[in-house]
Amino acid sequence: MVDIHGLNELSRQVLEKARCAGCGACVGRCPYLVRFRGKTVKLDSCTVEAGRCYAYCPMTFFDEEEVAAQVFNGAQGSSEVGRSIEVLAARSPVEELAATAQGGGTVSAMVVTAMERGIIDAAVLTGSASSEGFPHGVVATTAEEVAACGGSRFVGSHGLAAVKDALDAGYKKIGVVGVPCQVRAVRKMALYDLKSEDLRARFALVIGLFCNWAFSAREFSAAMAERVAGKKVKKFDIPPPPANRLDIVTADGVESIPLDDVRHLIQGACAECPDMTSEFADVSVGMYEGQPGWNTLIVRTTAGRGLVEQAVAAGRIVTEPFPQSNLDHLKQASARKRQRASGGGS
Amino acid sequence: MSVLNLDAEGKEVLMMGNEAIARGALEAGLQVAAAYPGNPSSDIIETLAKVAGEMGIHVEWSVNEKVAVEVAAAAAVSNGNALAAMKQNGLNVACDFLLNLNLTGIRGALVVIVADDPSGISSSNEEDSRIFAKLADLPLLEPATFHEAKEMVRYAFDLSRQIGNPVIVRSVTRISHARGNVVLGPLPKERPPLRFDTSFPLCPLPTALTHPVLHRRLAQAADLMADSPFNTYDGPDAPELLIITCGAGWLFAAEAVDLLGLGSRVGILKVGTTWPLPTAFLLKHLKTTERVLFFEEVDPVLENNVLQLYAQHNRELPRIEFRGKGSGTVPAIGELSPDLVMDCLSKVTGVQPPEIDPAYAARAKRAIDGYAPVRSLAFCAGCPHRASLWAIKQAIALDGRNGVLFGDIGCYSLGIMSTGFFQLKTLHAMGSGAGMACGFGSFERLGVDQPSLAICGDSTFFHAVVPSLINAAHQQSDFLLMVLDNGGTAMTGFQPHPGTATDAMGKPAPRMSIESICNSLGIETFVRDPFELQTATETVYDLIQKRSGPKVLVLRQQCALVRSKKEGRRYRMTIDSQRCIGEECGCNRLCTRVFKCPGLNWDKGLNRSSIDEAICVGCGVCADVCPTRAIVREGA
Numbered sequence: 001m002v003d004i005h006g007l008n009e010l011s012r013q014v015l016e017k018a019r020c021a022g023c024g025a026c027v028g029r030c031p032y033l034v035r036f037r038g039k040t041v042k043l044d045s046c047t048v049e050a051g052r053c054y055a056y057c058p059m060t061f062f063d064e065e066e067v068a069a070q071v072f073n074g075a076q077g078s079s080e081v082g083r084s085i086e087v088l089a090a091r092s093p094v095e096e097l098a099a100t101a102q103g104g105g106t107v108s109a110m111v112v113t114a115m116e117r118g119i120i121d122a123a124v125l126t127g128s129a130s131s132e133g134f135p136h137g138v139v140a141t142t143a144e145e146v147a148a149c150g151g152s153r154f155v156g157s158h159g160l161a162a163v164k165d166a167l168d169a170g171y172k173k174i175g176v177v178g179v180p181c182q183v184r185a186v187r188k189m190a191l192y193d194l195k196s197e198d199l200r201a202r203f204a205l206v207i208g209l210f211c212n213w214a215f216s217a218r219e220f221s222a223a224m225a226e227r228v229a230g231k232k233v234k235k236f237d238i239p240p241p242p243a244n245r246l247d248i249v250t251a252d253g254v255e256s257i258p259l260d261d262v263r264h265l266i267q268g269a270c271a272e273c274p275d276m277t278s279e280f281a282d283v284s285v286g287m288y289e290g291q292p293g294w295n296t297l298i299v300r301t302t303a304g305r306g307l308v309e310q311a312v313a314a315g316r317i318v319t320e321p322f323p324q325s326n327l328d329h330l331k332q333a334s335a336r337k338r339q340r341a342s343g344g345g346s
Numbered sequence: 347m348s349v350l351n352l353d354a355e356g357k358e359v360l361m362m363g364n365e366a367i368a369r370g371a372l373e374a375g376l377q378v379a380a381a382y383p384g385n386p387s388s389d390i391i392e393t394l395a396k397v398a399g400e401m402g403i404h405v406e407w408s409v410n411e412k413v414a415v416e417v418a419a420a421a422a423v424s425n426g427n428a429l430a431a432m433k434q435n436g437l438n439v440a441c442d443f444l445l446n447l448n449l450t451g452i453r454g455a456l457v458v459i460v461a462d463d464p465s466g467i468s469s470s471n472e473e474d475s476r477i478f479a480k481l482a483d484l485p486l487l488e489p490a491t492f493h494e495a496k497e498m499v500r501y502a503f504d505l506s507r508q509i510g511n512p513v514i515v516r517s518v519t520r521i522s523h524a525r526g527n528v529v530l531g532p533l534p535k536e537r538p539p540l541r542f543d544t545s546f547p548l549c550p551l552p553t554a555l556t557h558p559v560l561h562r563r564l565a566q567a568a569d570l571m572a573d574s575p576f577n578t579y580d581g582p583d584a585p586e587l588l589i590i591t592c593g594a595g596w597l598f599a600a601e602a603v604d605l606l607g608l609g610s611r612v613g614i615l616k617v618g619t620t621w622p623l624p625t626a627f628l629l630k631h632l633k634t635t636e637r638v639l640f641f642e643e644v645d646p647v648l649e650n651n652v653l654q655l656y657a658q659h660n661r662e663l664p665r666i667e668f669r670g671k672g673s674g675t676v677p678a679i680g681e682l683s684p685d686l687v688m689d690c691l692s693k694v695t696g697v698q699p700p701e702i703d704p705a706y707a708a709r710a711k712r713a714i715d716g717y718a719p720v721r722s723l724a725f726c727a728g729c730p731h732r733a734s735l736w737a738i739k740q741a742i743a744l745d746g747r748n749g750v751l752f753g754d755i756g757c758y759s760l761g762i763m764s765t766g767f768f769q770l771k772t773l774h775a776m777g778s779g780a781g782m783a784c785g786f787g788s789f790e791r792l793g794v795d796q797p798s799l800a801i802c803g804d805s806t807f808f809h810a811v812v813p814s815l816i817n818a819a820h821q822q823s824d825f826l827l828m829v830l831d832n833g834g835t836a837m838t839g840f841q842p843h844p845g846t847a848t849d850a851m852g853k854p855a856p857r858m859s860i861e862s863i864c865n866s867l868g869i870e871t872f873v874r875d876p877f878e879l880q881t882a883t884e885t886v887y888d889l890i891q892k893r894s895g896p897k898v899l900v901l902r903q904q905c906a907l908v909r910s911k912k913e914g915r916r917y918r919m920t921i922d923s924q925r926c927i928g929e930e931c932g933c934n935r936l937c938t939r940v941f942k943c944p945g946l947n948w949d950k951g952l953n954r955s956s957i958d959e960a961i962c963v964g965c966g967v968c969a970d971v972c973p974t975r976a977i978v979r980e981g982a
Contacts, residue, residue: 015746031936031973036744036887043743044940222891 002061004192007032007046010054015042019059021269022156022217023178024137025185026053028164035158038134038217055192058184059269067187070200071280072301080331080338082279083300087327088308088319089288090297102152104295107177107207107285109316110307112143117310119303120175120204122166125149126159128235133225134217137162139169149177154236155217156267160185167197173204179211180275187280205303208278210286210296212337213270220265224248228255240289274341276334283308288322289329296322296330351397353533361528363521364389366492367459370499371429372401374455375534378421379405380414382809383838384433385468386522387461391431392839395850407841407850410776410809411436412443415458419447422456422512424542427503431459434473435755435775439810441478448482448511448560449550453543455506457499458484461517464643464681468519470755470773472679474645479514479621483560485567486514486621487576490596492526498576498618500531508570509563516620518643519681520594568622577624579631581613587695588635590628592617592648595641595682602688606697623651632656632663639694640670643682669694724765727945728910728963730903731758733876734830735766736941736971737901738799740879741886742769749797749890750786754779754811756803757837758830765942770801777802777810780827784818784896787825797890798825805835805843807860818896819867826889827898829860830876832905840908864898871898879970906963915964917979919945919957925976926954941971 007030014020020040027035029052032044054060068076068083077083091104114120127138127149135157140146160182166174176186183206190200224233228250237247238259246262248255278284282304288294297319299305311317349359350369361369368390371379381391391405398405404421408414411432418428432440437460444458460478463469479486487502489495495517502513550556571577580600581588589612591599596616603612615631617624632638632652640649649670656663669675676682676690688699725732735758742749753762753770754777762770772782783800802811807829818825835841842848842855849855864871872889874882882901889897904912929935937955938948945962946955955976969977 031931034744039744039746041744041746043740044936047934 002063004050004055004194005060006048006051007042007053010051010057010060011042014057014059015040018268019272020156021059021181021267021273022158022214023058023182023185024158024160025056025058025163025182025189027158027161029053029056035161038155038158038221040158050194052189052194055194056185056189058181058188062184062188067184067191067280070191071187076279080335081277081298081327082275082284084298085301085305086299087322088297088299089291089294089322090285090308090317090319091294092317094316096147102150103285103287104293105150106295106297106317107209108146108150110207110283110285110311111140111146111175111177113311113314113316114175114205114307115141115143115146116314118173119307119310120173122169122171122173123175123177124159124162124166125177126153126157128153133221135159137165139166139171151235152238153214154238155215155220156269157217163189167202172202174202175205175207176203177207177209178278179209179214180278181269181273183208183278183281184275205307206281208281208284210277210284212276213266213273215262215265216267220262223262223265227257240287272341274338276337277330289326296326348393348397350393351401351533352530354530355532357530358527359530360525361492361496362389362525363489363492363495363517363523364461365393366496366528367431367499367515367517367522368393369528369530370496371427371457371503372397373496373531373533374500374503375427375537376429376503377403377426377537377540378418378428379403379431380408380417380428381431382408382411382414382436383805383835383841384411384436385461385838386463386517386519387431387433387436387459388838388841389522390429390459391850392841395852398851405850407835407843409844411439415440415443415447418456419443419452419512421540422452422454422506423548424540425454425538426540427455427537429457429459431461433469434460434462434475435469435471436460437475437478438473438775441482444478444484444512445482446550448484449553449556450548451510451559451563452506452512453510454538455503456512457502457506458512458514459499459517460514461519461522462644463519465679467681470759470775472644474643474647476516476620476647477645480651483564484512484514484621485509485564485571485619486516487618488516488593488620489521490593490616490618492521492524493528494576494618495521496528496531501576505567505570509567511560511563513567516593518594520597564622568625571619571622572624572626574619574624576618577627578616578618579613580616582610584634585613586611586635587613587637587639588631589614589639589641589691590617590648590652591615591641592620593643595643595687598682598684598687599641599691601684602691605688605700606691606695608691608695608697612691612695617648620648621651623655625655628652628655629659629663632659632666636664636666637694638666638668638670639675639691640668641676641682641687641690644679646671722765723760723763724942724944725757725760726906727943727961728906728965728967729757730832730876730901730906730965731761731766731830732941732943733879733903733965733967734758734801734828734882734901735761735769736967737876737879737882738801738828738886739767739769740883741890742797742799744883744887745797745890747796749799750783752779752783752786752798752800754800754802754806756806756830758801758803761801767940775810776806777814780811780814781817783825783827784814784821784823787818787823787896788821790824790893798823799828799886799890800825801828801830803836804829804831804833804845804860805841808844808858812863815864815867815869815896815898819869822895824893825896826886827896828886829898829900831860831900831902833908834905836905836907840905860900861898869896869898870894871900873900873902876901876903877965877967879967906965910963915962917964917966917981919962919964919966919968920978920980921955921957922976922978923952923954925974927974927976928953928955931973937968937972937977941968943968
């Protein structure tokens with residue numbers, strides 16, 4: 001059994017050590033934990049001995065075996081990309097979904113399918129930057145709302161803060177789309193369910209995204225504001241390797257910064273995260289290197305497989321086999337992240 | 347007409363010690379009085395201000411104590427009768443001037459009243475200001491009763507004029523704030539003409555000439571006071587024990603001797619002219635005993651001076667056992683009380699205090715408990731400081747760099763305790779918060795990354811903060827000063843200050859604008875209403891992100907006591923008990939356990955918060971503190 005502590009311990013172990021991943025799992029669970037300008041903030045000390053904030057945080061502890069037993073009804077396995085039923089190449093042929101997408105629009109297509117087929121009644125997604133300049137969690141219930149959330153954010157976005165909103169609103173079948181730390185947090189919520197909110201049943205679908213690292217939202221935003229000096233940022237992009245650069249798209253055009261110049265803005269949490277491909281999701285989706293407009297799709301659970309089949313049947317996604325050489329390459333990249341996390345160099 | 351300027355010689359009236367002091371000054375022909383408020387001294391100027399018009403005198407609340415003494419001294423060097431009043435901290439502020447003025451002397455009369463606060467009941471510190479008299483070679487008198495306070499102040503003017511130097515009168519809380527009978531004396535029909543004699547400058551240099559003059563003036567004072575009626579002895583010719591005491595200590599000692607039935611064995615020598623010592627009088631009585639016990643408040647000033655006198659005259663005196671603070675018989679700190687003095691006296695004499703009837707003790711306790719309910723030191727309901735400190739607390743937490751809030755002297759000093767969410771991290775003298783924050787904001791090159799913040803009140807701003815701001819502007823220190831402007835000197839009783847539109851005498855006066863002063867120094871200055879919690883919080887947050895020299899944020903909202911009288915309730919507050927999550931909230935009752943406005947109650951039966959209609963002043967701030975929006979504002 002794991003030891004579950006409260007907010008003060010969360011603060012000592014995670015917040016004060018700058019290990020917060022910005023997933024948003026703890027935000028709003030109590031009035032003392034808020035997100036402010038891209039950072040998780042503890043406003044007061046707290047006397048609760050075992051709290052959801054500590055229990056659901058992906059950085060306090062993560063018992064892979066217990067989670068795997070619940071999600072997969074079995075062990076996680078030893079593959080570098082985690083347990084999988086099948087790995088595919090996928091993309092959405094639907095124009096409006098592909099338009100905002102970072103890759104092939106596969107995620108948006110699957111979420112819309114899940115809603116349409118009644119697999120989920122609401123989806124917790126990460127929306128684009130608000131007027132404050134920071135991405136934030138969104139509870140989406142329509143295809144338009146889903147489409148508006150397409151694209152990558154590159155920062156710790158606290159998207160899971162919207163899980164609380166979805167639960168408070170009474171949704172019974174909630175789908176969550178998140179990066180690996182967020183997938184882990186959602187699985188911890190279902191496993192420990194400290195307030196008996198029937199979370200295992202209510203999280204009907206978890207779609208994971210590939211992620212190597214994310215910038216700290218507050219620091220990244222401050223640095224970028226200085227960089228573009230008043231110009232409005234339309235979006236950020238990090239082209240696939242070997243580009244090794246960050247593109248800032250403003251009304252005046254694209255400004256590129258070498259990635260090495262902004263690496264210091266990466267969240268501390270990301271350096272110790274071993275999970276590149278969201279290994280505990282129902283399905284995981286990432287870029288398909290060398291194939292713009294396509295995604296890599298890892299089907300991990302039967303629920304995930306069911307969704308993919310329905311999305312294909314609905315014509316929302318098309319799939320193709322994923323070449324072994326690309327899978328080997330993906331496994332190498334994933335293994336490198338694990339190695340880095342365990343302190344084994346880059 | 348107030349009792350203060352009642353022209354009825356011989357009439358016996360009830361007066362507060364501070365009123366008696368003011369009356370004594372009027373009987374001496376007072377012309378100018380100046381002070382900065384500070385308890386326990388504030389009422390002196392307040393009472394004088396009320397009769398200033400009728401009496402044709404100049405009374406002012408000066409910007410600080412040094413200026414107050416300078417204003418008073420301007421009259422005293424021009425043949426006038428002047429008074430300056432302050433608390434012990436004030437004398438610290440004024441003493442630089444006082445320790446030059448003593449060398450030049452004056453050409454009129456100047457009485458400096460300093461009201462000490464033993465136990466620091468309404469002060470940040472405990473301090474014995476009598477030591478300054480010795481330091482400055484100025485006479486110091488200590489009244490022991492209310493009538494004596496009046497008489498002594500009147501006499502102090504005469505003495506000051508005779509020796510040509512200021513005279514200090516030291517009061518303490520129990521003299522200044524208690525009441526007793528005072529017999530009125532005559533009010534003078536004429537006062538000396540005020541005129542500065544320009545034929546000779548007043549200059550402390552060369553000290554080789556002026557310092558000996560100062561000593562001669564003190565010696566002259568000793569001569570003049572050798573047979574002073576303020577020094578008394580009451581007791582047997584050869585007492586077993588001689589109590590030497592002064593000030594409020596005399597009241598307590600007389601009571602204790604009476605209660606212990608020691609009148610035939612113990613003598614009480616009261617010293618009123620504490621400095622310079624009445625040596626002949628003291629030597630005469632030291633010859634009659636072999637045991638001495640000292641009672642005085644705060645430091646063993648009289649005790650040490652008498653011991654020095656004894657050492658100088660030991661050949662002509664008996665072997666004496668001295669007990670007091672030095673021997674550990676009397677506590678080294680704090681206020682005296684009748685009980686404490688009786689205990690000490692009982693220990694020294696072996697005479698037990700009289701038994702108290704248990705039924706009476708129980709009745710007394712019940713009466714006291716009913717009269718004064720137990721409560722912690724807290725901001726009033728609807729106090730804008732609570733809102734300001736909440737905003738500051740949130741902003742420091744949201745920033746996450748462990749910002750430091752340097753504190754200052756005022757009601758908001760309570761912010762060092764739970765009522766201010768423990769936000770103040772330092773508390774020293776007036777203006778010190780800004781000064782220290784100015785320093786801390788300059789240490790970036792030394793690796794300091796904690797934001798530097800300071801608070802001060804509006805009155806403190808004028809009193810001592812402006813020089814720190816000028817320093818900060820010049821040094822480009824990265825710190826944020828927040829002026830909690832509640833529209834007056836609230837802690838000491840709403841005295842006006844340069845930022846208010848009236849003066850001490852109630853006349854219209856030009857209002858100094860805090861933001862204009864700051865702007866004129868080139869400091870970015872903002873004004874917010876602390877009741878707009880979110881805006882105030884975000885402004886504090888934004889300002890501590892900037893690395894661009896000092897910033898000032900005026901958090902302006904009237905003192906709750908003034909506002910509720912003038913405007914009544916702004917909102918009627920209610921609790922939506924469906925929304926209130928009670929003990930689930932912020933790990934247990936955020937509003938009543940952390941925010942803790944006295945207007946909010948915890949309803950144990952309902953397990954929900956409730957509004958105390960009698961106490962709530964309807965400021966509406968708690969509605970923004972409640973995370974579940976269970977506290978509701980309605981138009982009043």
